[in-house]
Amino acid sequence: GGHNLLFTGPPGAGKSMLAARLPGILPPLQSKQRLEVTMIKSLSSGGSGVNMASHRPFRAPHHSASMAALIGGGRQAKPGEISLSHNGVLFLDELPEFSRQTLDALRQPIETGEVEIARAEAHITYPANFQLVAAMNPCRCGHANDPELSCHRIPQCINEYLGRLSGPLLDRFDIRIEVPPVSLRDMLSPDSGEKSADIAQRVANAQKVQFDRNQGCLNANLDGELLRDLARPDEDGQVLIDKITNEAANSKLRSRGYKRIIRVARTIADLDGCENLAARHIASAMVWRGMASDVKE
Template sequence: MLAKTFGGAVYGVSASLITIEVNVGQGKKFWMSGLPDSAVKESEHRVESSIKYHGYTMPRNKVVVNLAPADLRKEGSAYDLPIALGVLKASDQLVTEQLDQYIVMGELSLDGLLRPIKGILPIAIEARKQGYKGFILPKENADEAAIVNNLDVIGVETIKEAIDFLEGTKNITPLVKDTRDIFFNSINGYEADFSNVQGQENIKRAMEIAAAGGHNMIMIGPPGAGKTMLAKRLPSILPPLTLQEALETTKIHSVAGRLNSNSLIATRPFRSPHHTISDVALVGGGGIPQPGEISLAHNGVLFLDELPEFQRSVLEVMRQPLEERRVTISRARISVDFPSNFMLIASMNPCPCGYYNHPDKECVCGPGVVQRYLNKVSGPLLDRIDLHVEVTPVSFDEMVADRKAESSDQIRERIIGARKIQLDRFNGDEEIHSNAMMQSQKVKKICQINEAGRTLLKTAMEKLGLSARAYDRILKVSRTIADLAGSENIKIEHLAEAIQYRSLDREGWAG
């Protein structure tokens, strides 16, 4: 007898539905086809043990399992439950007419318990899109699937529970969650706040500009100046995620198996990988393509502390994702895209000892050492960073001052206002949502400056020795400063402030 169950496979951050066909006929062997990997092939033993544990029998006839479409590779242990139910249905041990109405996924243990799997959210979204009534899955994954509305989410703990539900002998109430309620209740979940940062007003201002325009930023300063502390607070002043952005971000974390709460991610992610990270871990990849840190930071912040300590090859692979805001992982049989629209925030010491240009301490690095240290960060990567900011240590008087600093909420209000101006400006252009995303042609059209501004910019480039790549960056940053000020035109004071944020482009900065 032939039986069919339905599951899903995740490729990138999207899912394809898989039909699991099981035929029990004459013969004595278990066959599996449809490009299964080793984990899928081993399901025979898990299925047999879990079926027997609950009093059913594994057919001793020929059992053929086909995973269709056969030209897509199937990976992982999540097909255990649909294969087991298909075997029971094909051998007349499961009597139900509901099996074709549900997507079924789950890994079985030898005693029939269901273990959680990853990539549930994309499969649930695809199931609703294809018109399935519901989704039968491990109970630990039910919260994640319930993010998708209009889909009956049936969380079960054992294969026996799934069988009883399908046969109608056990009633399981579908898990229902109000996605919008979860989203709006979790939207302001940041612990770190700018209100408890004393001093560093110039760095806070630079971060406000970076957040308002979506600009990448690098901080250069001595150890203990507060670079990491400030970077960790940046997500708290970014505009809140939209529901669509929250779903996109949650899908990526679901595919990577990083959803600790199995629920919607409603705050902007902050990823801070260690400098020993490999290029595959940073951008994604592996035998089974998985999202890397740049995709896990999608719609949020990627913070690279001690930038020159990262391997050069690791930093260079970021160049294309920074430009295109997505990364393509290609393998012999498959090519997948992972979104990677993130803000890059980097920090570094000015030299190996950390005290070059320090107001009080003397640098002990030898001649040429500072320049060699800075050269570890390539020009093409710096070309994609709009703001270069020097961080100086906070004085004792500033540290003990009673003055109350601005809170993240107050700063965020100004940033939301500036972003609204940008959205109105780029209305109709799906590729551009902030000033940082403008290409050169768009910069010339939108970032118009008057004669006084051109004179100032020319003088700055000649006197400070700014590189040609600084030109577009200065114009984009000055446009963001003007938006924060509510100004329709870029004024000379906006340009002057933007010029300050190009430290590493100045000739002779490193001596």
């Protein structure tokens, strides 16, 4: 569905590895998307030695990257990492280590799918329709949930570390997943799990349904009447929606958060092959947004 994703877990849990595997389960670029990706890459490199794009971009800038490098700019107003990630994945590892000003500059492009670069010599709008994937430790030492390894500054360490991220930026992550450390026994297990090819086929089928039904966009970009028309719940789903939209039942949920829950639920329903949203789809979307306690209630 193109949803933004945040991994949180201790060092060595596999957050970066999971993010790097994401492009492998995404559908191939369409002809128009290949052209767009190639044109942006050509602009960034000065137009020399660029071949037609054959796969979705996966960009992983270091946390020391400047705002101009990430958003775009410079004297020639070149595209930045968010435009080079167009139609692909932008991965920000160690998210709180990026400067807060640089991260907050991502907020508008995430919503609009484009970025405007204004300079004295040029005023250019670049496409920036990317899937944002980020990873972070629960605290600076990385072991907040492990009493044996955590530092003596817990919980102050957690609050200071998370305080580097603004609420509006965190609100733009549709899915927030806790990644626990993998035991050595599980790592050595012969069970390889589900194959990437099988997952990729399910994703491709779901995205085809979305493009055909959503007037050419993914569920992450649904809004307004189109979102209301295409994300209709069944009877049990409506009961749960009535609960989460009740201000008294969940005062911390805002309009943007509610829409993101419904978009994710729509994607879960698509993967499940269901036309309407069932209560289980909405509950899963709430859990993935970090609202497990509200579902239990």
